[in-house]
Amino acid sequence: MPSEMLRPASHHRWTLAHEMHQRLEHERTSRLAQLAALKESAPTGTDTQLAVQMNAIRRVLAEIEAAQSRLTSDTYGTCQACDRPIPAERLEILPYARCCVGCQERTG
Template identity: 70%
Template sequence: MSPEAAHADPRAERLTAHDARGRLAHERHSRLTQLAAIEESAPPGTDALLAVQTRAIRQVLAEIDAAVARLDAGTYGDCGRCAKPVPVERLEILPYARCCVGCQERTV
């Protein structure tokens, strides 16, 4: 490890606000598309399954909205439990993640 890497600011490796907004907008659009498809093509007799799927998608939409609020507040990318930076790789995969992997594992 180079001396520069050892002293690098961990916050320097973050998604830009523009990139984060783009990823969140993409996730929102994908979930809304899924929700519309489920509601439009639900076969008769699948009300229970439809309700579970709809509830799960709406929960993710709420998580996306919360992530946008964190972005607006300037706390996006900070773990909601330990306040350390959430690794950029995690946010690239799950842009609405509230916690780092370690804290998430402790909450499950």
Template identity: 50%
Template sequence: MSLDSPRTASRPERLTVHEARLRLEHERAARLTQLRALDEAGPDAEEQVMSAQKDTIGRVLKEIDAAFDRVTDGSYGVCRGCERPIPVERLEILPYTRFCVPCQRHA
């Protein structure tokens, strides 16, 4: 949605495959950059903090890869809990999510 769009313009209910792939690629690149930065921090960085951060980033990368699989099989953007469409606004913020907000709270 461009900044020039009128505020009354309705948002699409789902991201296109192209939009989903772009958002997921951006997320993957950001996490890989974080991993490289942690690797470059060297032995002076606190080992426990770095290990926890690497584990978290690795987990997110797996979620991103799983989201790419959902794009491929056509189930991207469908909540794994209630099977309804995940709102576009949520997918814009967290493009690899598997759940809508209410189902995420219960997951």
């Protein structure tokens, strides 16, 4: 097989997607562990402070799962507001970012 068929660019893209999938899965697992730990610390569920914390984690979980489905549908890493690619450095910090920094600041 000729080596040019390997197409470095798409190979890189695949590697990145694979890597992001693993990172997102890791983020998801650790959020689920946090939730379980919080639940255990207050089994009655009457602590409002705790409820707020748990809701925040659930929101992040939803973001992570949305990012995972964007990875699957190949729309991951594209800003949902301006349709431009989200810089890799941003995804490095926030793997489940929906928007680039500019749009994030504009929309809040």
